[in-house]
Amino acid sequence: MRKELWFGFALMAVILVTVLVLTPWSNLFDGHMSKEDLGVLGLLMLALIVVAIMIGFPTAFTLMGMGVFFTWLAYNSVNPDLAVRQTLDVFVLRTYWVMSNDVLIAIPLFLFMGYLVERAQLIDRLFHSLHLATARVPGSLAVATIVTCAIFATATGIIGAVVTLMGLLALPAMLKAGYDVKFAAGAITAGGCLGILIPPSVLLIVYGAVAGVSVVQLYAGAFLPGFMLAGLYIGYIILFAKWKPHLMPPLAESERLVPLPPLSQRLAQQNRNAVAGLWRALTGPGSAGVAKRTVLGQFIVALLPALIIVAILGVTYLVTTAPEKVASTAGLVQTGGLTAAPLLEEEGKEPTGLIGAPEAEQEDSGVKEPPAEGVKEVAPPAAAEAAKPEVVEKPAAAEPERLPTPTWFWIVCGVAIALYAVRYRRFDWQRLEIFKRLLTSFFPLAILILGVLGSIVVGLATPAEAAAIGAFGGLVLAAAYRFIAHWQATGLNRRSPGAMIWRTTKELGTIVKESMFLTAKTSAMVCWLFVGSGIFATAFALLGGQAIVERWVLSLDMTPVQFMILAQFIIFILGWPLEWTEIIIIFMPIFIPLLPHFHIDPLFFGLLVALNLQTAFLSPPVAMAAFYLKGVSPPHVTLNQIFAGMMPFMGIQLLALVLLYVFPQIGLWLPSVFYK
Structure with missing residues (x-):
C-alpha cells in the first residue's frame, strides 16, 4: 500500500479517536447537553471538516452533511420533538438564501x-x-x-x-x-x-x-x-x-524579426525610420506606388501612442487647472413665497429657486423680515402679484480663472516628450509591425476589460450587469478572432466567404458549448459550497x-x-x-x-x-x-x-x-x- 494511503488512514484514525474520546456521549442523544458540551462539539466539528477536506471528501457535500448532523444535535439538545423539522427548515432557508443572493449572479457570467x-x-x-x-x-x-x-x-x-x-x-x-x-x-x-x-x-x-x-x-x-x-x-x-x-x-536576433508587408518593404527602401518614411511618402511627390490613403492610415497607427499620451496629458491639465467651485449666496433674493410654500410641505425636498437658503428660512419663507431702519415699508401687493417672482438684475458673472499649472505637470510633459523623441528616433519598420500586432491582439481585449471593469468602478453598472456585457463581448470577440484566423489561413481568399462563415459558426458553437459546460460545472460548485457553508455556519453558531x-x-x-x-x-x-x-x-x-x-x-x-x-x-x-x-x-x-x-x-x-x-x-x- 502506498505511503499516501497509510498517511490518510492514520490521520483519519487519529481524528476518529479524538472525536470518540472528547464527545460527551452520555448527554448526546438524551436532550440534556450543557453549553460546554455543545461548545466542544462545535470545535470538534471545525477540526473534523478540515481533516475531511484534506483527505479528499467533496467540500460542499461534506459541509452540508456535517452541518445537517450537528444542527440536529444542537436542536435536539433543546427540543428533541422538533429537532428534525427545525433542521430541515434551516436547510431550506439557507438554500433559498443562496438562490436569492443577487451578488452571486455575477459569478457564472464572469x-x-x-x-x-x-x-x-x-x-x-x-x-x-x-x-x-x-x-x-x-x-x-x-x-x-x-x-x-x-x-x-x-x-x-x-x-x-x-x-x-x-x-x-x-x-x-x-x-x-x-x-x-x-x-x-x-x-x-x-x-x-x-x-x-x-x-x-x-x-x-x-x-x-x-x-x-x-x-x-x-x-x-x-x-x-x-x-x-x-x-x-x-x-x-x-x-x-x-x-x-x-x-x-x-x-536571438533572428527570432526578433517579423516579416514585413509589401507596403513596409517598399517604403523601407527610402527611409529606415518608419515615421519619417511615412511622412515623406505622405507629403512628398511620390510614395513608392502606395496609395496616399493607405500611407495616412499607417502614419496614424504609428503616432497612436503619442496621440494617446497627448490626450491623457490634456485631460490631466483640464482636471488640475480647473477653477475651484465656490458656493456663494451673495445676491440671492428670497422670493416666490406663495409658490414655494406647497413644496415646503413635502418632507425631505428642497424648494426650487431657494438653493443655498438656510433650512429655517426655507420653512418660513412667507414671513418678511422687518424693514431696515430708515426704510419706508411698502404695502404688500395683491395675491396674484405676490405670486410672481421678483426680477432682480444681477451683474454679469465673471468667468472663473483657471488655477496655475503645477510644476510637476510640466516635468511630466517634458519627460514624455523626451521619451517619445527617443522612441520615434529608433522606431524602425520592424517595431511598427510588432506594434501593429500588439495593437490587434491587445486593443480589442483592452476595450472589453475597460468596458466591463470601468462600468463597475465608476458606478454605471452592477457587477452582474457588467458581467453580462462582458460575456456578450467575449462572444463577439471569439467570433471575430475565429473568423479572422480562417480568413488569414485561406490566404485572403475572398471567393468563399460563406464557407468561412460556416466554419466560424461551427467552431464558435463548439467554443460556446464547452464554455457553458465549464461555467455550469464551476458555478454549481460555488453555489453548493454556499449552501453547505450556510448550514455549517448555522450549526457552528448554534453549538x-x-x-x-x-x-x-x-x-x-x-x-x-x-x-x-x-x-x-x-x-x-x-x-x-x-x-x-x-x-x-x-x-x-x-x-x-x-x-x-x-x-x-x-x-x-x-x-x-x-x-x-x-x-x-x-x-x-x-x-x-x-x-x-x-x-x-x-x-x-x-x-x-x-x-x-x-x-x-x-x-x-x-x-x-x-x-x-x-x-x-x-x-x-x-x-x-x-x-x-
Whole structure:
C-alpha cells in the first residue's frame, strides 16, 4: 500500500479517536447537553471538516452533511420533538438564501466570459505579440508571461485556466530558449495566481457575499495591489536576468524579426525610420506606388501612442487647472413665497429657486423680515402679484480663472516628450509591425476589460450587469478572432466567404458549448459550497463555537496589529491544505464578527486576505498552481522543481502583503476617490 494511503488512514484514525474520546456521549442523544458540551462539539466539528477536506471528501457535500448532523444535535439538545423539522427548515432557508443572493449572479457570467476568452485563443496572439515587444528587455519571455497573465486575469478570474494555458504557451517557449526550469515554472505559477486578486476576481465576489462588503468597492480596492504585485514580479525578473543572464538568455536576433508587408518593404527602401518614411511618402511627390490613403492610415497607427499620451496629458491639465467651485449666496433674493410654500410641505425636498437658503428660512419663507431702519415699508401687493417672482438684475458673472499649472505637470510633459523623441528616433519598420500586432491582439481585449471593469468602478453598472456585457463581448470577440484566423489561413481568399462563415459558426458553437459546460460545472460548485457553508455556519453558531472563539480571542487582549498578524498567519497556514473557497466560506464567518472590536475595515481585511491567499496558492505541499502546471508540463519537469521555482515569488508576495498593511492607502485610495 502506498505511503499516501497509510498517511490518510492514520490521520483519519487519529481524528476518529479524538472525536470518540472528547464527545460527551452520555448527554448526546438524551436532550440534556450543557453549553460546554455543545461548545466542544462545535470545535470538534471545525477540526473534523478540515481533516475531511484534506483527505479528499467533496467540500460542499461534506459541509452540508456535517452541518445537517450537528444542527440536529444542537436542536435536539433543546427540543428533541422538533429537532428534525427545525433542521430541515434551516436547510431550506439557507438554500433559498443562496438562490436569492443577487451578488452571486455575477459569478457564472464572469466565468463564461473567461472561458470564452480562453478557448477562443485570444491569449495566444497576445502572448506572442508581447514576447516580440519585450524582446530587448532582460528576461523578456518571463516578463511577457507576467504581463499576459495580468491582462488575462482582468478578463477572467479562473486561476487554473490561466496557469494551464500559460503552461502550454510559455513553458515550451522558455525551455526552448534555454531558461532555467525552476525560474520558468515560478514565473508561470506566480503570474497565473494574479487572478485571485485582480478584478474580476471570483474570490472577491465570494468574500463580498460572505462579509457583506460591496463587491464594487472590493474591485476598486484590488486594482492597485494587484498591479503592484505584478510590477514587483517584473522588477524581480529583470534584476535577476541582469544578475544571472545564463539562467534567462536573451532572445536571438533572428527570432526578433517579423516579416514585413509589401507596403513596409517598399517604403523601407527610402527611409529606415518608419515615421519619417511615412511622412515623406505622405507629403512628398511620390510614395513608392502606395496609395496616399493607405500611407495616412499607417502614419496614424504609428503616432497612436503619442496621440494617446497627448490626450491623457490634456485631460490631466483640464482636471488640475480647473477653477475651484465656490458656493456663494451673495445676491440671492428670497422670493416666490406663495409658490414655494406647497413644496415646503413635502418632507425631505428642497424648494426650487431657494438653493443655498438656510433650512429655517426655507420653512418660513412667507414671513418678511422687518424693514431696515430708515426704510419706508411698502404695502404688500395683491395675491396674484405676490405670486410672481421678483426680477432682480444681477451683474454679469465673471468667468472663473483657471488655477496655475503645477510644476510637476510640466516635468511630466517634458519627460514624455523626451521619451517619445527617443522612441520615434529608433522606431524602425520592424517595431511598427510588432506594434501593429500588439495593437490587434491587445486593443480589442483592452476595450472589453475597460468596458466591463470601468462600468463597475465608476458606478454605471452592477457587477452582474457588467458581467453580462462582458460575456456578450467575449462572444463577439471569439467570433471575430475565429473568423479572422480562417480568413488569414485561406490566404485572403475572398471567393468563399460563406464557407468561412460556416466554419466560424461551427467552431464558435463548439467554443460556446464547452464554455457553458465549464461555467455550469464551476458555478454549481460555488453555489453548493454556499449552501453547505450556510448550514455549517448555522450549526457552528448554534453549538456556541463562534462564541468560544470570540471569547478566546478577546481574552488574549491583543492590539489590532497583533490580531491582524494572527489572523493572516492562520489564513496563510490554512492555505497549505485548503483551497481559497473553503477558507473564505468556512473561516471568514469566524473572523469577520471580530473586526469591529479591533476597528478593522472589512474592505481592507478582504484585500489582505486576497493577497494572502495568493501566497497560499504558491506554498507547498498543496500549492494548486504547481499541480495545474505539472499537468501540462513535459515529463522531465518535476514537481520539486516547480515548488523550488515558486519560493522566490512567494517571498515577493509576502513583501507585497507587508507593503499593503504598512501603506493601506494602496488599497483604500481608489475606493475613497470613487465612493466618498
